[in-house]
Amino acid sequence: MSQWEEPAPNELSISNLTCTREDRVLFTQLEYTCCAGAVLQVLGFNGAGKTTLLHTLAGLMPPASGVIRWRGESIAGNRSYTRSLFYLGHQAPVKPALTVAENIQWLARLRGQSPSAEELCSALEQVDLEAYQNTSCGHLSAGQKRRVALAQLYLSAAPLWILDEPFTAIDKEGVGRLQQLLATHASHGGISVLTSHQPLRLENLHTLDLAAFQPDEACAYV
Amino acid sequence: MSEQSTVTTSAWRTIVARDLKLIWRQRTDVVNPLVFYLITITLLPLGVDPSRQFLGSIAPGMLWIMALLATLLSLDTLFRSDYEDGSLIQFQLSAEPLFLTVLGKVTAYWLTTGLPLSLISPVLASMLALPDGGYIALMLSLLLGTAIMSLIGALGAALTVCLRAGGLVLTLIVMPLYLPVLIIGANCVGSAVAGFSFLRELALLGAGLAIALIVMPAAIAGALKISANQ
Numbered sequence: 001m002s003q004w005e006e007p008a009p010n011e012l013s014i015s016n017l018t019c020t021r022e023d024r025v026l027f028t029q030l031e032y033t034c035c036a037g038a039v040l041q042v043l044g045f046n047g048a049g050k051t052t053l054l055h056t057l058a059g060l061m062p063p064a065s066g067v068i069r070w071r072g073e074s075i076a077g078n079r080s081y082t083r084s085l086f087y088l089g090h091q092a093p094v095k096p097a098l099t100v101a102e103n104i105q106w107l108a109r110l111r112g113q114s115p116s117a118e119e120l121c122s123a124l125e126q127v128d129l130e131a132y133q134n135t136s137c138g139h140l141s142a143g144q145k146r147r148v149a150l151a152q153l154y155l156s157a158a159p160l161w162i163l164d165e166p167f168t169a170i171d172k173e174g175v176g177r178l179q180q181l182l183a184t185h186a187s188h189g190g191i192s193v194l195t196s197h198q199p200l201r202l203e204n205l206h207t208l209d210l211a212a213f214q215p216d217e218a219c220a221y222v
Numbered sequence: 223m224s225e226q227s228t229v230t231t232s233a234w235r236t237i238v239a240r241d242l243k244l245i246w247r248q249r250t251d252v253v254n255p256l257v258f259y260l261i262t263i264t265l266l267p268l269g270v271d272p273s274r275q276f277l278g279s280i281a282p283g284m285l286w287i288m289a290l291l292a293t294l295l296s297l298d299t300l301f302r303s304d305y306e307d308g309s310l311i312q313f314q315l316s317a318e319p320l321f322l323t324v325l326g327k328v329t330a331y332w333l334t335t336g337l338p339l340s341l342i343s344p345v346l347a348s349m350l351a352l353p354d355g356g357y358i359a360l361m362l363s364l365l366l367g368t369a370i371m372s373l374i375g376a377l378g379a380a381l382t383v384c385l386r387a388g389g390l391v392l393t394l395i396v397m398p399l400y401l402p403v404l405i406i407g408a409n410c411v412g413s414a415v416a417g418f419s420f421l422r423e424l425a426l427l428g429a430g431l432a433i434a435l436i437v438m439p440a441a442i443a444g445a446l447k448i449s450a451n452q
Contacts (some may be wrong), residue, residue, distance in 0.1 A: 013387075015358070035321075055451065058311075059315075060311060060315075060447075060450065061451045081319055082315055082317075085315060086310060087311065087312075087315050089308040091306070091307050091308035092307065092308065093307050093308045093309040093311070093312050094307065095240075095244055095303075095309075096245065097243075097244050097247040097248055097305070098240070098243065098247075102240075102243065106236055106239075106240045107312060109232055109233070109236040110233060110236055110237070110312055110313070110316040110317070110323070111315075111317050111450060112232070112233075112316070112317030114232075136247075170270075190404050191293060199254055
């Protein structure tokens with residue numbers, strides 16, 4: 001139980017990372033270290049490998065080479081890393097046949113949480129969906145479905161958030177709230193890694209431009 | 223330890239409950255295999271000789287073949303929607319190992335296809351004039367056999383989930399693996415009809431199910447991990 005007594009500081013470090021997609025090298029020799037309280041915005045042109053980087057960071061696919069470390073330990077096959085991670089892809093994992101509350105509940109339970117009715121209500125309030133709690137998600141708009149998925153963030157206690165295009169289909173006010181949430185998360189020592197083409201106004205914002213890690217012509221293919 | 227086990231059952235239970243709820247709300251899709259089973263068995267006496275003696279002799283095999291085809295019918299969609307809306311990634315990143323979540327999906331699938339198929343099979347067997355001794359053997363063998371076929375089929379569905387027209391490939395992958403189940407299952411009913419003990423075949427199916435339960439969830443989880451990143 002020593003891990004609870006003295007938690008290592010949150011730190012995500014990427015060293016010498018190369019990722020490939022169907023024999024094409026997307027980026028190579030990527031070096032970056034995210035310290036506690038950072039918000040990292042990954043930039044890059046379409047097809048630069050932003051989503052691949054996020055998938056690799058989430059441990060969903062192994063990198064072609066290089067190591068990713070969380071709190072000093074490699075993330076490969078590391079279950080405690082998976083537990084300290086919240087990932088949201090560019091699709092919203094929301095089932096149209098289930099109600100808003102049911103969708104939030106199964107997603108939370110899958111991560112080993114069981115949110116109480118109050119927690120659920122307050123999370124829905126944060127994303128402006130409290131009136132839709134028992135509405136089937138098939139009747140919601142794209143932005144509202146996205147908000148259902150984002151409500152997970154208010155329930156999640158994970159220190160590392162990896163969000164792929166979280167602002168897609170979200171209105172102006174929602175974008176503001178989400179930025180506020182990211183700031184709160186950072187102030188608690190959490191780390192967020194996200195992709196977005198939108199300029200963000202956050203204090204601890206760091207940017208990582210994948211265009212700087214493009215492979216040379218000679219080694220663009222493996 | 224006890225905390226661990228409650229967490230573990232909750233992942234399985236969450237997915238079973240979620241899928242049953244989903245299937246119940248889209249139940250028109252789910253009755254498809256059942257309707258297929260019902261229609262083919264009803265049409266069979268009309269298309270071929272309706273005499274009791276002839277039907278009775280082909281009934282064990284026919285009931286089993288139609289059940290097998292009926293389970294193939296909806297297999298393609300098992301992981302499709304979870305793949306498309308990103309739920310599969312959430313499964314991979316859940317607090318528990320992926321194979322438990324996968325087992326939950328297969329359980330829900332079997333509860334909504336294999337179980338009802340087995341339960342209505344005696345009614346259909348009487349339409350095909352199955353001799354008296356075969357009913358219990360038919361139900362028991364279908365209960366075990368559809369469970370094995372669900373597990374095998376889920377592996378095929380996991381391997382083909384990223385293919386746009388995966389249906390044909392899925393059938394080709396799954397068919398050879400279904401054959402032993404079909405042979406043993408139809409034999410089980412055949413033995414019972416002939417008045418022999420069918421416990422041997424039933425034990426074989428049970429052993430097959432035990433192996434499939436141990437091996438398949440891990441294999442399906444591995445296949446999904448590969449497919450999910452395509």
